[in-house]
Amino acid sequence: MTVSPTLDAVVAAHxxxxxxxxxVQALTNSVSVNFVANVLLSAGAAPAMVDNPEEAALFAGIADAVLINLGTPTAAQVESMRLAAAAAQKAGKPWVLDPIAAGALPWRGAVAAELLQFKPAIVRGNASEIIGLAGLGGGGRGVDSSADPAAAVPAAVDLLAHAAAVSASGPVDHAVGRVAGAVVLVKIGGGDVLLTRVTATGCALGALAAAYASVAPDPLTGLVAAHVHFAVAAEIAASKARGPGSFAVAFVDALDAVDEAALRERAKIEPAVPVG
Amino acid sequence: MTVSPTLDAVVAAHxxxxxxxxxVQALTNSVSVNFVANVLLSAGAAPAMVDNPEEAALFAGIADAVLINLGTPTAAQVESMRLAAAAAQKAGKPWVLDPIAAGALPWRGAVAAELLQFKPAIVRGNASEIIGLAGLGGGGRGVDSSADPAAAVPAAVDLLAHAAAVSASGPVDHAVGRVAGAVVLVKIGGGDVLLTRVTATGCALGALAAAYASVAPDPLTGLVAAHVHFAVAAEIAASKARGPGSFAVAFVDALDAVDEAALRERAKIEPAVPVG
Amino acid sequence: MTVSPTLDAVVAAHxxxxxxxxxVQALTNSVSVNFVANVLLSAGAAPAMVDNPEEAALFAGIADAVLINLGTPTAAQVESMRLAAAAAQKAGKPWVLDPIAAGALPWRGAVAAELLQFKPAIVRGNASEIIGLAGLGGGGRGVDSSADPAAAVPAAVDLLAHAAAVSASGPVDHAVGRVAGAVVLVKIGGGDVLLTRVTATGCALGALAAAYASVAPDPLTGLVAAHVHFAVAAEIAASKARGPGSFAVAFVDALDAVDEAALRERAKIEPAVPVG
Known part of the structure; x- marks a missing residue:
């Protein structure tokens, strides 16, 4: 049973x-692959980017969690994604789907819809991507270009038919899941607008959510912990940055530096509220 | 009609x-893909690295401009390049060809020659690459290992048979195009030698040229604006760098920081002169 | 004949x-490709990531050395690796094999075993990888998860059946090769634990070993020189870093800054001792 993702639960997950x-086995896009690995290492996890069809399923059995990110899919990588998602599901390993542009580009949209069958622990995207992915299911609300995570909450709730927890990133992140059978919404504030000026930050958040999902008591707590760790690190980094380049460097430093004290001082988690 | 790419025109393009x-849709090499995305973001554009054959043409219709960079082509990516270039031409979107090593390696040389048929708005390379690419056309001056952009001007002028504007990067960048029907040469100084100690800076300049080509009144003005923005940012970054690593970070910061005042203070554009 | 890799020999190689x-032609994994290129540039070499089957063999004849890294192999890249290794062997160019996870994942293990037939100048890995690779040969000691490079020395000696020099990276790097017909061990200390918190540092070391192998009098001296250059740069960088992100940046700066004085002041090379 999912516990309410409180600050204490986030601290424990950290x-x-x-x-x-x-x-964390990351099948991710070419833009993000180095940054994702460095974010995982700095935050405290271990990355492995095994994404060929020959090894993807085998490695999903070795890894503690899997990230599948649709940013720049190749045909071979898509085949690997199917194999890794199926293997993760079979082995009971949590996996995260990051459905970049799935609602806007039909080919990858079909891939995303297929991958949902393998029951990701977590789906993470920006508001448009969550709305777009939900719309692929047929029962959703269609594509919306809104960047407001609040507008994506109904779509995120729809996606709970496939995933245990779903979040839409934005100025205030919105995460949904079930606590004691009830669908709840948790909002996470903080972070910094510079996150939007560095490529692959969202991708790295998805990877960190996979890492947390493997150590937290449930996917929603893991997802919220990843958002909080990310947001706190971004705040620390922004105070030291002169622009997007130095922000990215300071952010990787800060992911390592975030400790319990920083979490307790800076975390901005609103209490879970029922939705749906 | 192309206007003369003056400092005022560069400021307006910025x-x-x-x-x-x-x-900007970037089909680029594996070394550059993260840096290209971050350079575009910092400079003020939006990147998307859609480079699979299933989506490349569709996305070229969505993007404002396309970059095609031959640094590490795979067979699938080459197919995507054909599709994206054709789609960009059909949709009237400007696209940039960065013909890395096209004159030295026959396989990609044939790809580059084929891509020229889709009429790039801009060709950008170093001097050897511009000379090498022009040599592929049959009427050119063959491969030359010279690194002096001045030596590449005749080849650049040859390439105006295919592209609206062509530049060779170097200590002083040389860009050619047509103004009021006459072929002109514009030289852009500044920059810093540290640009040659960081990988993918040339690739990122090609991407920025694509971004500018989509907002400038003509490709030559866009190309010159990209060179100037790049050179000014490099000068600012060099003043803060301790070596190639910190230069790369400071350069991304500086691309964001460059504003009209910095352009007017630091830009080194020589007036256009007739050539050819 | 290999000379004993003394500090003077390292200084000369530098x-x-x-x-x-x-x-250096690098056929390397997607995580490392940008970092490898920047490490080579900063250290003083020139990178080229030509890794498609159409051009890999041709380019191995142009390059001074080749790196083959098995981090994220695709089917096409594996074909390129075979072609490049064969071409390098034929042309007498030194090449380096970095057998990431070859002992743990059978598909790439078979690739690694096949590549050994093309006689790399150098094999470089962490202790587990060296032990795992040696185990693939049938006469080796099997897979061992130990991270202690000392434990990998017997496996490294086994691999001298295929390569001229072999090293296992760790807190103290262990390199083996032959000097005047005798198998010797050279230990290199220094470095910094932050190297383990940044992705692709090992990959970059392999690439630097390829660069040094092409300019040193023998592969063992080149390998030791790469380890020393790396370790000295890491020490300098650690003194300026606030975490893994700023360490990576300072490390690239330091690779450029390392000169003869820094090598003589900081290098920690133990005299070669007989082993085997």
């Missing part, structure tokens, strides 16, 4: 991440 | 870039 | 690197 250094 | 945040 | 700027 301690577990640092104790266990979970191995 | 303002348009910041106002419109053009979406 | 001077040769800076004088000759060797061109």
């Amino acid at each position: 301690a577990a991440l640092r104790a266990k250094h979970p191995l | 303002a348009a870039l910041r106002a419109k945040h053009p979406l | 001077a040769a690197l800076r004088a000759k700027h060797p061109l």
